[in-house]
Amino acid sequence: MNDGWRWLTDGAHWHGPDGIPVRLAEHLGYTLAVLLVAVLVGLPLGLLLAHSGRRTAFAVINVANGFRALPTLGLLVLFFLLSAGSALAALIPLVALAIPPVLVNTYEGVRQVDPRVRDAALGMGMTGRQVLLKVELPIAVPLVMTGVRTAAVQVVATATVAAYINLGGLGGYLMDGILLRQYGTAVGGSVLVVLLAVAVQILFTSTGRLLTPRGLRPEPNNRKETPG
Amino acid sequence: MNEDEPLVRWDWIHDHYGLFGELTVEHLKLSLLPVLLGLLISVPLGVLCARWRLLYAPVLTAVNILYALPSLALFLVLLDYTGLSIWTVVIPLTLYTLAVLVPNVVDGLRQVPETTRQAATALGYTPLRRLIAVELPIAVPVVIAGLRVATVSNISLVSVGALVGIGGLGSLFKTGFTLQFTTPVLAGIVLTIALAVLFDLALVLLQRLLTPWSPR
Numbered sequence: 402m403n404d405g406w407r408w409l410t411d412g413a414h415w416h417g418p419d420g421i422p423v424r425l426a427e428h429l430g431y432t433l434a435v436l437l438v439a440v441l442v443g444l445p446l447g448l449l450l451a452h453s454g455r456r457t458a459f460a461v462i463n464v465a466n467g468f469r470a471l472p473t474l475g476l477l478v479l480f481f482l483l484s485a486g487s488a489l490a491a492l493i494p495l496v497a498l499a500i501p502p503v504l505v506n507t508y509e510g511v512r513q514v515d516p517r518v519r520d521a522a523l524g525m526g527m528t529g530r531q532v533l534l535k536v537e538l539p540i541a542v543p544l545v546m547t548g549v550r551t552a553a554v555q556v557v558a559t560a561t562v563a564a565y566i567n568l569g570g571l572g573g574y575l576m577d578g579i580l581l582r583q584y585g586t587a588v589g590g591s592v593l594v595v596l597l598a599v600a601v602q603i604l605f606t607s608t609g610r611l612l613t614p615r616g617l618r619p620e621p622n623n624r625k626e627t628p629g
Numbered sequence: 630m631n632e633d634e635p636l637v638r639w640d641w642i643h644d645h646y647g648l649f650g651e652l653t654v655e656h657l658k659l660s661l662l663p664v665l666l667g668l669l670i671s672v673p674l675g676v677l678c679a680r681w682r683l684l685y686a687p688v689l690t691a692v693n694i695l696y697a698l699p700s701l702a703l704f705l706v707l708l709d710y711t712g713l714s715i716w717t718v719v720i721p722l723t724l725y726t727l728a729v730l731v732p733n734v735v736d737g738l739r740q741v742p743e744t745t746r747q748a749a750t751a752l753g754y755t756p757l758r759r760l761i762a763v764e765l766p767i768a769v770p771v772v773i774a775g776l777r778v779a780t781v782s783n784i785s786l787v788s789v790g791a792l793v794g795i796g797g798l799g800s801l802f803k804t805g806f807t808l809q810f811t812t813p814v815l816a817g818i819v820l821t822i823a824l825a826v827l828f829d830l831a832l833v834l835l836q837r838l839l840t841p842w843s844p845r
Contacts, residue, residue: 405706470781470825472788475818478802482811558699562789566806575705579792584709591702602697 405588414589421571421593428570428597431563432556435492439499439552444545446500447507448533462508465501473498473559481566491563498559499552506548510541539614546609553605557598571597638812645816649798653820656797659718659790660783661828666719667726667779672772674727675734676760685735696728700786704793718790725786726779733775737768770843773836777829784825788817798824 408414415421450458476494484490514537522536538545564572571594578587610618678685703721711717741764749759791799801817837843 469778470785470822470829472785472799472802472818472821474788474791474796474799475802475814475821478806479811479814479818482805482809482814554697558701561699561701562792565792572701575701576792578705587705588709591705594699594702595706598697598699598702599694602694606693 404585405592408585408589409592424569424571424573425593425597428557428560428572431492431495431560431568431570432553432601435495435499435556435560436549436553438496439503439556440549442496443500443503443548443552444507447504447545448511448538450504450508451511451537452533458508462505465505468498468501471498473562474565477559477563477566488563488567488569491566491568495556495559495563499556502548502551502555503545504548506544506551507541510544510548511537513544514540540617543609543613543617546605546612550602550605550609553601554598557594557601561594634810636811637815638810641810641812642816645813649816649820652798652800653824656784656787656799656821656824659715659787659795659797660722660780660824662715663719663722663726663783664776664780666723667730668776670723671727671730671734672765675731675738678731679735679738688731692728692731695724698724700725700789701792704790704795708793713794715795717793718787718795722783722786726783729779729782730772730775733771734768737771738764740771741767766840769839770836773832773839777832780828780832781825784828785821788821 417423446461450461471494473494476497477491480490480493481488518536518540519532522532527535560568560570561572561575564570564576571590574586574590575594578584578590674688678688698721700721703724704717707717707720711720745763745767746759749763754763787797788799788802790796791803796803798817798820801813801820805811805814805817
């Protein structure tokens, strides 16, 4: 652990093309790009599934959950070898692993909307699209954001592992440390990755709270609107 | 990768059955021991959290943060203390298991209907006996749902341990990367998925045996 702190507090590691700020920016860049694609695919697909037949939804949700069983490292190496050694190929498994949490949570979020609320919206004369965008999606926000948070945290971790196939980012320090047997580098890099993951977790938790419609936020002295 | 390299070299697979066996056993030890330890810790912890709401909020925050920590980073930090023993991988995976199971134990216990609880009390059950004979059995489906998630994700996560030298089937991915051929990588992926599916099914079966009253 001490070697790690020594490495972290060494000013030389905070400058230059291999410095911590550059690696951190790389890591954040990959994370954001992958997350963006995952949301752009997972969110609409989840909304669509919530409005399709039970059987299709059941199948897709199970496949999405099954993605949990895929070993990240194996996929990364496989895509790397199949793409003739392109580190960017790593982004494909990263996206593939980030879509399921977004998709499944969006689906569950829309599914759990009280049918009476949906009926009320339709009764007020809302069109299907208005019901989706003004009623179902806002009510689903807490769960959707949980999915996005899960995906984000997972991408930060997986991007770290992806340094094994030379993707760069903060994981590069971990790999250098392992390969060169420099424990300080490995632990210093690990501490940075842990801090980044915690920061991402906190950022998305608070964003999720902010995006949740006021009526749905749990208040300490919130009086219950409906009995039960 | 070589142009004329086939996707799968079957002769390589035939030559390494023994290796697959050893790695599979190691993989199971590394992924299932944390599930067991996680269950042993999270049931009492969940029972306490379900009783005292004030305890639950900080515990939930703690396990959520634990769950966010990247496995590779945890393995590396532990390496200095636990070395190349299985604990380097088992401890972080146990923490992830806790993060999944504790909320499920709490939710499972909280969904026990108040009327059921009162009926048990009226029948003369002491609180401890009521917990063991009534509340925990009702919570079983939710707890097993958590066990399934934890087991499957542990089985896939163990592979990352290969990067620090303790990774069961994950070492096949390193072999594939070093020798630049896909056969061991595919073998590793297929075996990992097979283990995950097998143990997921086993848990579904276990749930049916433990809760014969639940609808099929």
